[in-house]
Amino acid sequence: MKTLMKSITLILVLISFRSFAQNSDPKFLQATKTGLELIATAKGAEDYLKAENHFERIATIATKEWLPSYYAAYCNLYAGYMTADKELKDQYWDKALLEIDKADALSANNSEIYALKGALQFMKMSVDPRTRMYLMGESAASLEKAAVLNPENPRIDLIKGQDIFYTPEAFGGGKAKAKSILESAVAKFTIFKPSNTINPNWGAEAAKALLAQCK
Amino acid sequence: MQTFKLSLLFIFSFTLAKAQTKISGVLKTTKGIAVANANISLKNSYDGASTDSTGRFAFTTTTTGAATLIYSALNFEKDSVQVNLDHGNLTLNLGIKEALNQLQTVSISAGSFIAGDGKKGAILSSLDIATIAGSRADIFAALQTLPGAQTSFSESGLFVRGGSASETKTYFDGMLVKSPFNATVPDQASRGRLSAFLFKGTSFSAGGYSAQYGQALSSALVLESTDLPEKTTTGISILSVGGGVDQNIRFKNSAITIGGYYYNLSPIYSLIKQQQDYVKAPESMGGNFQYKLKTSPTGMFKIYASYGRTNLSLYSANIDTPAVPKYFSNNNFNIYLNSTYKEYFGNSWKLETGIAYNKDKDAGLLTVNDYSRQDHLLEGKAIVTKSFGQLSNFKFGAETFNTGRLESLNGPARTYNDQISSGFAETDLFLTQKIVVRLGLRGEYSSYLQKYNLAPRSSLSFKTSAHAQVSFAYGRFYQNPEDEYLIIKPTDFEHADHYILKYEINTPNRNFRIEGYYKDYNRLTKIKDGNPDNSGSGYAKGFELFWRDKKSIKNADYWLSYSFLDTKRDFRDFPMMATPSFAAKHTVSVVYKHFIESLNTQFGGTYTFASGRPYVNPNNPVYLADKTQNFNSLSLNVSYLTHVLKQFSVLYLNINNVPGFNQVYGYKYSANGSNRQAIVPAAKRDFLIGILITIGDNTFVR
Numbered sequence: 001m002k003t004l005m006k007s008i009t010l011i012l013v014l015i016s017f018r019s020f021a022q023n024s025d026p027k028f029l030q031a032t033k034t035g036l037e038l039i040a041t042a043k044g045a046e047d048y049l050k051a052e053n054h055f056e057r058i059a060t061i062a063t064k065e066w067l068p069s070y071y072a073a074y075c076n077l078y079a080g081y082m083t084a085d086k087e088l089k090d091q092y093w094d095k096a097l098l099e100i101d102k103a104d105a106l107s108a109n110n111s112e113i114y115a116l117k118g119a120l121q122f123m124k125m126s127v128d129p130r131t132r133m134y135l136m137g138e139s140a141a142s143l144e145k146a147a148v149l150n151p152e153n154p155r156i157d158l159i160k161g162q163d164i165f166y167t168p169e170a171f172g173g174g175k176a177k178a179k180s181i182l183e184s185a186v187a188k189f190t191i192f193k194p195s196n197t198i199n200p201n202w203g204a205e206a207a208k209a210l211l212a213q214c215k
Numbered sequence: 216m217q218t219f220k221l222s223l224l225f226i227f228s229f230t231l232a233k234a235q236t237k238i239s240g241v242l243k244t245t246k247g248i249a250v251a252n253a254n255i256s257l258k259n260s261y262d263g264a265s266t267d268s269t270g271r272f273a274f275t276t277t278t279t280g281a282a283t284l285i286y287s288a289l290n291f292e293k294d295s296v297q298v299n300l301d302h303g304n305l306t307l308n309l310g311i312k313e314a315l316n317q318l319q320t321v322s323i324s325a326g327s328f329i330a331g332d333g334k335k336g337a338i339l340s341s342l343d344i345a346t347i348a349g350s351r352a353d354i355f356a357a358l359q360t361l362p363g364a365q366t367s368f369s370e371s372g373l374f375v376r377g378g379s380a381s382e383t384k385t386y387f388d389g390m391l392v393k394s395p396f397n398a399t400v401p402d403q404a405s406r407g408r409l410s411a412f413l414f415k416g417t418s419f420s421a422g423g424y425s426a427q428y429g430q431a432l433s434s435a436l437v438l439e440s441t442d443l444p445e446k447t448t449t450g451i452s453i454l455s456v457g458g459g460v461d462q463n464i465r466f467k468n469s470a471i472t473i474g475g476y477y478y479n480l481s482p483i484y485s486l487i488k489q490q491q492d493y494v495k496a497p498e499s500m501g502g503n504f505q506y507k508l509k510t511s512p513t514g515m516f517k518i519y520a521s522y523g524r525t526n527l528s529l530y531s532a533n534i535d536t537p538a539v540p541k542y543f544s545n546n547n548f549n550i551y552l553n554s555t556y557k558e559y560f561g562n563s564w565k566l567e568t569g570i571a572y573n574k575d576k577d578a579g580l581l582t583v584n585d586y587s588r589q590d591h592l593l594e595g596k597a598i599v600t601k602s603f604g605q606l607s608n609f610k611f612g613a614e615t616f617n618t619g620r621l622e623s624l625n626g627p628a629r630t631y632n633d634q635i636s637s638g639f640a641e642t643d644l645f646l647t648q649k650i651v652v653r654l655g656l657r658g659e660y661s662s663y664l665q666k667y668n669l670a671p672r673s674s675l676s677f678k679t680s681a682h683a684q685v686s687f688a689y690g691r692f693y694q695n696p697e698d699e700y701l702i703i704k705p706t707d708f709e710h711a712d713h714y715i716l717k718y719e720i721n722t723p724n725r726n727f728r729i730e731g732y733y734k735d736y737n738r739l740t741k742i743k744d745g746n747p748d749n750s751g752s753g754y755a756k757g758f759e760l761f762w763r764d765k766k767s768i769k770n771a772d773y774w775l776s777y778s779f780l781d782t783k784r785d786f787r788d789f790p791m792m793a794t795p796s797f798a799a800k801h802t803v804s805v806v807y808k809h810f811i812e813s814l815n816t817q818f819g820g821t822y823t824f825a826s827g828r829p830y831v832n833p834n835n836p837v838y839l840a841d842k843t844q845n846f847n848s849l850s851l852n853v854s855y856l857t858h859v860l861k862q863f864s865v866l867y868l869n870i871n872n873v874p875g876f877n878q879v880y881g882y883k884y885s886a887n888g889s890n891r892q893a894i895v896p897a898a899k900r901d902f903l904i905g906i907l908i909t910i911g912d913n914t915f916v917r
Contacts, residue, residue, distance in 0.1 A: 056256075091289055091290070130342050130343060
């Protein structure tokens with residue numbers, strides 16, 4: 001009986017360890033879901049910063065998970081979008097780049113991480129294109145790597161499409177050029193299924209909305 | 216088994232019975248200002264909250280006992296406080312200290328002006344340099360719009376803070392460039408040889424520069440070449456004066472660039488009347504080769520090699536005998552080779568090495584005399600940098616130059632050769648994020664002069680607020696006399712002491728700086744009856760203002776520089792202390808750029824003003840006491856971005872001196888002093904039209 005109890009305990013312990021690594025630790029899962037709700041209901045920069053703080057807190061506890069840092073970076077990306085002050089934009093995006101590198105250290109060769117990194121590098125460039133032209137190449141390299149890792153990741157085309165959409169025609173951008181890429185993004189979003197409920201699954205609406213403006 | 220169940224039940228009930236503690240409060244700075252969007256969290260728990268716009272926060276936790284409450288916010292130093300959660304709800308008044316972010320870290324900046332892509336402290340980008348109206352993508356012309364530099368059109372080079380052109384040295388990836396300028400026509404400035412598009416960073420220092428750079432009395436122009444090109448592309452340029460082709464081939468970790476050009480000014484000279492009567496308008500051709508290899512994630516090996524040839528001949532007016540114009544011809548030949556290797560070792564060591572070779576040969580006919588001149592420089596250099604702390608570093612290095620000249624006139628030749636060896640050590644010490652001190656020492660030995668020198672350099676910068684800083688620099692700078700004197704006989708090093716004080720405010724869109732300086736020149740070369748010595752001296756003092764604004768006017772960017780210069784020197788063949796002819800008291804330049812998206816076009820304008828410059832009038836008993844009229848210039852350029860055969864292209868037009876201001880740089884007098892002739896630009900107005908096509912890239916890269 002005693003040995004049986006011991007082995008059951010051992011099994012239980014082992015299962016709990018394994019499940020933690022598969023991010024089904026209920027507390028982590030719940031906290032991440034709460035964070036995703038904060039993102040879903042976010043309206044302005046402040047809401048995104050609130051969600052970012054939330055994910056930062058998760059990241060300090062769930063030190064083996066890449067998602068908290070990934071979402072913290074995502075929140076900073078959006079907080080930057082919604083801020084007019086260029087200096088603040090820069091600060092949010094610098095922080096986001098540190099967070100995305102942290103995520104990369106925890107989950108190497110992850111297409112989602114490189115896609116978000118590409119978006120951040122592009123936005124950093126957009127703050128001061130004249131002096132940061134070199135970031136264009138870095139952004140393209142990140143997005144290319146993301147596509148090699150998972151060509152079906154719809155967020156890559158969304159980010160590329162978005163970048164081209166907002167780049168003036170004279171500099172190789174424009175709505176006409178963005179259209180086919182956004183169409184490809186929308187098509188990929190219809191097939192895309194995240195492997196679990198908390199993995200990245202954002203962007204389908206944004207892709208549709210941008211594509212609508214291309215017509 | 217029963218006990219097991221019981222204990223489970225106990226655990227459950229305990230969990231249910233856990234008390235919830237509410238933690239609330241307010242977070243303020245040490246000055247009492249509410250901090251919004253801060254992150255408040257309990258260590259080892261998911262519980263926490265963000266502060267609102269009034270700095271307030273509230274959350275509940277089931278954690279009990281002693282706990283650590285952590286609070287952090289962007290631009291503030293992370294802090295924590297110990298709390299006990301066993302005694303009911305908590306209300307806290309928290310204080311947080313401001314942290315300096317990276318942008319707000321103090322930097323060493325006295326005397327220097329940094330242009331570069333992604334560089335800390337950069338005021339201009341490499342594209343800004345290439346697109347200044349009137350500069351026609353010439354780095355040296357572009358830098359003349361910055362404070363400290365004089366406008367020049369009758370002599371090649373950068374005249375900085377009362378210094379002659381030979382006092383400014385150009386460095387390519389840390390290696391000295393002996394002949395940075397193209398072949399020169401008498402009384403006309405020529406363009407730099409190195410294309411503005413080769414570089415990602417330009418640091419123009421008007422004084423007080425690092426101990427790393429020697430042999431420059433006044434100024435160091437430090438050019439940093441680009442890394443691997445992004446893609447394989449072909450660049451074609453067709454200009455009203457010729458054309459060029461560049462082929463970039465990109466491999467995974469390396470790249471090769473091969474380029475060639477041919478320029479012939481005779482068609483344009485038939486359209487625009489020139490001062491000189493050309494027999495053969497300047498014709499030049501050349502090529503360059505680059506190889507760049509990323510040897511590791513942090514290592515880079517580069518080779519740049521170029522070859523160029525120019526021919527020209529002309530008649531210019533002879534003031535003494537107008538019936539017999541002066542003949543001048545020049546065949547120039549130039550080779551330049553630069554190879555560098557850079558690598559980081561461990562987390563804190565960096566090694567930079569380089570080797571460079573430059574040979575420049577001029578030969579031709581001066582009236583009836585055959586002349587030839589050949590300059591050479593071979594340099595090797597190595598620098599080791601050790602970083603410590605977060606920002607500080609210590610570097611030391613050594614370099615050696617073999618340099619000299621060989622010249623002849625109608626057969627007889629003379630030559631000199633010098634081996635200058637030097638070592639230096641320097642440290643950038645960040646005492647805090649707000650204070651940085653640079654201390655350096657450089658020693659040189661010249662085999663030809665058989666003399667040593669030892670030059671201390673120092674700099675101090677102090678951050679006065681988030682965007683403002685004050686800098687001070689002192690340094691001693693040594694330089695060999697110019698080749699034309701050295702070839703007569705060895706003398707001694709010339710030297711200058713710089714004292715610089717600067718205040719600046721930098722925000723992402725606006726820059727303001729004011730800088731004052733005093734320069735004390737000693738042992739300048741003087742020549743008496745063809746015999747050089749070091750009995751010359753001089754001073755220069757002044758102040759400069761710079762303002763740049765990228766924000767106030769939509770899609771526009773402008774900058775304004777003003778330089779005040781008070782200088783006198785006794786050097787070369789001067790009979791006394793006097794203000795040299797290259798020094799204007801007041802210099803103003805305004806550069807404006809405006810991009811109109813609907814037209815895909817950038818318009819640019821550059822206005823330059825310089826007060827009159829002294830010239831030698833043999834009829835005036837006081838040397839260099841006469842002054843020319845004020846100098847005015849307005850140049851415009853237009854760049855239209857378009858597609859030619861579906862390839863990205865830029866159509867480019869530049870017109871110099873659009874209003875046709877009368878520009879006089881000085882006067883030449885006949886031997887008897889009765890006739891004079893103004894030194895003026897080669898043409899009143901000048902234009903350049905061209906198209907740059909980039910094949911293989913769908914984005915605008917240049």
